[in-house]
Amino acid sequence: MLYSIEEFYSILPFIILSTGILISVLIEMYSSKSEKILPWFSIIIFSAAGFYSLLTVNSMSVIMQGMLQTGGIPNIFHFVFNFGAAITCLLSVDYIKKYGAFFGEYYILIQISVLGMMCMAGAKDLFMIFIGLEVMSVSFYALAGMNRKRLNANEASLKYFLLGAFATGFVVYGIALIYGAAHSTSIDVITASFPAMSGNVIFLAGVLLFLIGFSFKIAAFPFHMWVPDVYQGSATTIAGLFSTGGKAAAFSAIIASLAPLFAGSVHVFMPYLAVISVLSMLFGSIVAISQNNIKRMLAYSSIAHAGYMIIGLAAGNHAGIAGIVFYLTAYTFMNLGAFGIVSLIEGNGETNLDLNSYAGLSEKNPMLALLLSVFMFALAGLPPFAGFFGKYYVFISAVKGNITWLAIVGVISSAISVYFYIRIVVLMYFRDSQSGFTIKNSSAGMLAVIISFMLVILLGIIPGSVINLISSFLN
Amino acid sequence: MSLELFLFLVFAAVAAVSGILMITRSEVVMAALFLILNLASLAGLYLLLNAQFIAVVQVIVYAGAIMVLFLFVIMLLRPEHEKIVTKISGIRTFAFIIAALVFVQLAYVILKSHPGSALNSDVTASVNAGTVESIGTELYTNYILPFEAAGFLLLAATIGAVVLAKRKFE
Amino acid sequence: MIEQYIPVFLVIAFAIVFAVLVVFSSKLLGPQRPTPEKLSTYESGMKPVGSTHERVSVKYYLVAMLFIIFDLEVIFVYPWAVKFRILYNEIGTSVFVSMLIFLIVLELGYLYVYKKGGFKWE
Numbered sequence: 001m002l003y004s005i006e007e008f009y010s011i012l013p014f015i016i017l018s019t020g021i022l023i024s025v026l027i028e029m030y031s032s033k034s035e036k037i038l039p040w041f042s043i044i045i046f047s048a049a050g051f052y053s054l055l056t057v058n059s060m061s062v063i064m065q066g067m068l069q070t071g072g073i074p075n076i077f078h079f080v081f082n083f084g085a086a087i088t089c090l091l092s093v094d095y096i097k098k099y100g101a102f103f104g105e106y107y108i109l110i111q112i113s114v115l116g117m118m119c120m121a122g123a124k125d126l127f128m129i130f131i132g133l134e135v136m137s138v139s140f141y142a143l144a145g146m147n148r149k150r151l152n153a154n155e156a157s158l159k160y161f162l163l164g165a166f167a168t169g170f171v172v173y174g175i176a177l178i179y180g181a182a183h184s185t186s187i188d189v190i191t192a193s194f195p196a197m198s199g200n201v202i203f204l205a206g207v208l209l210f211l212i213g214f215s216f217k218i219a220a221f222p223f224h225m226w227v228p229d230v231y232q233g234s235a236t237t238i239a240g241l242f243s244t245g246g247k248a249a250a251f252s253a254i255i256a257s258l259a260p261l262f263a264g265s266v267h268v269f270m271p272y273l274a275v276i277s278v279l280s281m282l283f284g285s286i287v288a289i290s291q292n293n294i295k296r297m298l299a300y301s302s303i304a305h306a307g308y309m310i311i312g313l314a315a316g317n318h319a320g321i322a323g324i325v326f327y328l329t330a331y332t333f334m335n336l337g338a339f340g341i342v343s344l345i346e347g348n349g350e351t352n353l354d355l356n357s358y359a360g361l362s363e364k365n366p367m368l369a370l371l372l373s374v375f376m377f378a379l380a381g382l383p384p385f386a387g388f389f390g391k392y393y394v395f396i397s398a399v400k401g402n403i404t405w406l407a408i409v410g411v412i413s414s415a416i417s418v419y420f421y422i423r424i425v426v427l428m429y430f431r432d433s434q435s436g437f438t439i440k441n442s443s444a445g446m447l448a449v450i451i452s453f454m455l456v457i458l459l460g461i462i463p464g465s466v467i468n469l470i471s472s473f474l475n
Numbered sequence: 476m477s478l479e480l481f482l483f484l485v486f487a488a489v490a491a492v493s494g495i496l497m498i499t500r501s502e503v504v505m506a507a508l509f510l511i512l513n514l515a516s517l518a519g520l521y522l523l524l525n526a527q528f529i530a531v532v533q534v535i536v537y538a539g540a541i542m543v544l545f546l547f548v549i550m551l552l553r554p555e556h557e558k559i560v561t562k563i564s565g566i567r568t569f570a571f572i573i574a575a576l577v578f579v580q581l582a583y584v585i586l587k588s589h590p591g592s593a594l595n596s597d598v599t600a601s602v603n604a605g606t607v608e609s610i611g612t613e614l615y616t617n618y619i620l621p622f623e624a625a626g627f628l629l630l631a632a633t634i635g636a637v638v639l640a641k642r643k644f645e
Numbered sequence: 646m647i648e649q650y651i652p653v654f655l656v657i658a659f660a661i662v663f664a665v666l667v668v669f670s671s672k673l674l675g676p677q678r679p680t681p682e683k684l685s686t687y688e689s690g691m692k693p694v695g696s697t698h699e700r701v702s703v704k705y706y707l708v709a710m711l712f713i714i715f716d717l718e719v720i721f722v723y724p725w726a727v728k729f730r731i732l733y734n735e736i737g738t739s740v741f742v743s744m745l746i747f748l749i750v751l752e753l754g755y756l757y758v759y760k761k762g763g764f765k766w767e
Contacts, residue, residue, distance in 0.1 A: 018627065018750075025634070025753050029760045064620040105638045112631040119624050131624045135631060142635030157639075180584070202584065482654070522650060532720055540713040547709045550701045611728030614721075616736065619743050622721065626750035629714050633754035636714070637763050640707040 007063045009056070010070040013049040013078055017115050020045035024108045034104035035096075039444075042089045042107045046114065050082030060473070066186060068122045069256070072473035076325060077121035077252040081245050083455075084332045085114045087340070088241045090448035094440070095343045099235045101146035110241065113139035117249035121256060126175045126185040129253045133171065133217070136249055137164050140242060144234040150350075156233025163226040167216030170209050177206030191260040204268060207258070211269060217250035218306045219243075221279035231299040236346055239295060240339030243302040244332040251309060251328055258313075259321050273314035274406055280307030281413035288420045292354050294342055297420060298335070301379060304417055305331055311410055312394045315401030318474040323397045325470045327390030330459050334378040334387055337452035341372045344445045352437055358424055360433030367446075368439070369428045371453050378456050380421035381414045386459035393467055479523055486519035503549050507542065514538040526605030704766065711758060718751050 008015075024041060028034045053075040060071035089107060096102050116135030123129040141164060145157025175185065181203035182190045197203040216223040231239040261267065284304025291297040309327055312320035345352050345361075345368070362369040378385035391414060398407035459466060490513055497509035518533035603609055614622055686693040725744050732740040758764065 018623075021627065021630070022750065022753055025630075025757050029757055065617045067618070067620045103638070105634050108634055109631065109638075112627055112634075115624070115627055119620075125621075127618060127621045128624070131621045131628065135624055135628045138628060138635060139631045142631070142638060145639055148639060205580075478648070478651075528724060531723065536713070536716060536720060540709075540716040544706075544709045544713060547701065547706050551703060551706060553700050607724050607727045611724030612732065615725060615728065615732055615740050615743060623743065623746055623750070625721070626747040629717060630750050630754045633711065633714050633751075633758060636707060636710045637758055637761050640703065640710075641761060641763055 006061065010059065010061050010063050011068070012056075013053045013082075014115070014118060016049045016052065017045060017082075017111060017118065020049075021108060021111045021115065024104070024111060028104040028108060035102050035106075038104040038107040039089045039093045042111055043086045045111065046082040046086035046089065049118075050079045050086065053078035053082065057469075062124055066188070067125050067128055068119075069124045070122055073255065073321075073325060073470065074118075074122035074252070076329065076470065076473075077248060078118050080248055080329050080332050081114050081117045081121070084245050084248070084336055085110055085241065087333075087336050087448045087452055088237050088245075090451075091240070091336075091340045091343055091445050092235075092237045093444040094442035095237050095346075095445060096146075096235065098346065098348050098440070099147060100149065100349075101235060106143070106146060109139040109143050113143070113241075114245065117245055117252070120249050121252035123253065123256045124187050126178065126187065126190075126257065129257055130168075130172060130175060132249075133168065133253065136246065137168065137217075140164070140246060143238050144230055144242075146235060146238070150233070152229075152233035153235075154233075156230045159226050159233075160230045163216060163223075167213045167223070170213030170216070172213075174206045174208070174210030174213060177202050177209065179206075181206060187257050187260070190257075194261050198268070207261070207269065208272065211254070211258070211272065214250050214254050215276055218247050218254075218309070219280075219303050220276045220306045220310060221283045221303065222276065224280070224283075224303045227303055228296045228299040231302070232293060232295045236295065236339055236343035239299075240336045240343070243298070243339070244335050247302065247306060247309075248328045248332055251324060254313065255321055255324065267316045270314050270316060270403070273310050274403065277307045277310035277314055277406065278409050280304060280310065281410060282307075282416075285413045285417040285420075288417065291420075294353055294355055294358070294424075297355070298338060298342070301417065301420075302335070304413060305335075305379075307413070308391055308394055308410055311398050311403075311406050314403060314406060315394075315397040317397055317401050318471060319400050320394065320397035321474055322467055322470040323390070323393035326393055326459075326463065326467050329466070330378070330386035330390040330456065333452045333455040333459070334375050334385070337371065337449050337456065338375040338379065340445060340449040340452060341368055341375065344368065344442055344449070345439055347437055347440075352435075355424065355427060356434055357437070359427045359431040361428040364433060365439055368449075371449055372428065373425045374453060374456065376421040376424055378460070380418045382418070384460050386456045386463070389460065389463035389467075393463075482519065483523050486516045486523065489513075489516040490520065504546070507545050507549060510545070511538050511542050514542070521605075524605065525602045528605060528607045528610045531607070707763060711763065715751070715755070718748075721747065 020042070024038055024045075027037055027041065031037060057071060057075040057079075060069075062069050088110060092106065096106060113136045116132045116137070116139065119128050119132030119135065121132075123132060141157055141161040144160045145153050147153045178190060179185055181197055181200050182193050184190060184193075212223070216226075219227045231243065234242070281304050284300045284302070284307060288297050288300035288304065291300060305327075309324050309331075312324035312327070314320075315323075342353070345357065351357075358372075361372070374385065378387040381387045381391045383389075391410065395407040395410055398404065398410070493509045493512040493516065497506045497513060500506040500509065514533060514537045518530045518538065521527075521530040521533055722744070725740075729740065
């Protein structure tokens, strides 16, 4: 339990969120208008937890009998999760009426999933990572199938559940082998015994299985099969949360558990990480070109982005970890913005999702066209937006880690990916509209997109100070 | 032959035979019933390893609750009525490869753990770790946070189950 | 250590022996005069119709899922109950509070199911 007031302050974001969940369940039980109250209540909870984490980012501590680490990188992740979820809730206010899942449990499950993510980011023990992963995943499986009447939502939920459970199996098997070799699940103990264990086959097999399990969750290439179908089948806002919060949480768990192992001069997992990184980048970028559905296109783009981020892990230095954290922060807001605009343009019953719906958008709604262009430029990694600096820091870390060839593959893959991002911009500005649908006005959704836009711009203006802040926690 | 060895042989034989019978049954309900027998005999093996808590969990959760769910799914779907069961080619070869890998891995671990090696250097500690008392002590002193998080995991499962199975759509 | 469990094993052995005995003794001792009517499935005296393998309603499945969830909850309470007195003397009320929080979270879920009609059998 809590032994001091300092511990209480450190764990406050968790307390805020879990109290929020319990109050939300009570609201859902006793209010007939819960679906109207809960989005705003969730946003308040997420903002409170997110801003509190950001404010206390400098007070580092290890609490709860060495289970949880707060301050530093975990708090940056807490901010990203909470703010990403707040933007998702804001987008959902009008969207879920269109989608047909207009009920309060939707927001409760988002809150619980964020609690799981926070447990993963701050974990100091493999148990915490496992429990956090499950809390997040179970909420995600239910969220993917929210609209029971849609066949592809059912498919998405089932596919996500089966492959997700499979991935969890890998993680648990990995943890079991690590425990068998290192006699502890505490990350500090495992890190300390790593030099002695580096030749132990059981230990290395455990870490490899652990990494394979998380490769599913970050949607890296050979383990990506679920991504396009799940993103297409589930609600657009939820797909945005899967691709940002889910990916960031999986990366945060890898960083929390394995970053100290990777900090050595040579690390044995470099070949595995380099291979899945190259495959994800090229596969995602090339297959995205042939997609006609914007959600599927963003899904393949999300696979490619996972590949870029893994470069930072393969580099295995502090610059790489800092690069991933920055990249994830930038990616969360630009991808949520892109998914947000898709959700605003989407009509009743999953219409207007093919790329042709975006033709002539600049005349129909110049504001949305401009914002979507910015998000596309940012995702493509063009300067001066946040996405460029994310890629820049990750590639630089690869050069520092003596794997320049990986950075070069990354640059080539980015060049390929520019094609499909810019294609949307070209469609919006240089083609005439073919279908005469009208875009329903949603001021809450618009606000969410504008907030993501401002964060993308902000991260593009002050990347240096953000990366310095992140790097200062690593030394 | 000591009592422990005798019981080990009985439980191991029951587990192995029921496992083989389970995968060779064509009647799904029969296969599920053999799985229960298999899980129950595993509980006996856990008890012999002095992992009493795991043994209890094995009986209550796996042989009890999970198998109830299995049987409900079988009765819900009635697989023998579905005529679309297709044989995936090569599935047996794949299964044999996976089984061989697991077997090799287990054999490696068991052969490597000769007395004095790192794997079983603290036998008494790991024997005591399996008792209900030591699990209680660990769970409610050091592992409180994962324990509370598990509460939220179960809450998410409850809400998800009710939303997906019960919620009315307008 | 294992000697403590001899009574448990005796009960299991007795259960197996008793079950086998009861099933087979009626076969051995009772008179066997089968007719086709006697061997057919009993269905309130009517002619049996269709397969015995009817599909059950999906409602059972929700009940089974909720049963598992609350079964797992019980699993957590079991080591707590075994260890409560000793831990209470060592570290005080926090051991009580931690279980209280856990139970509040889960009982709220229970109340939620009740309120949403999860236990109703329409």
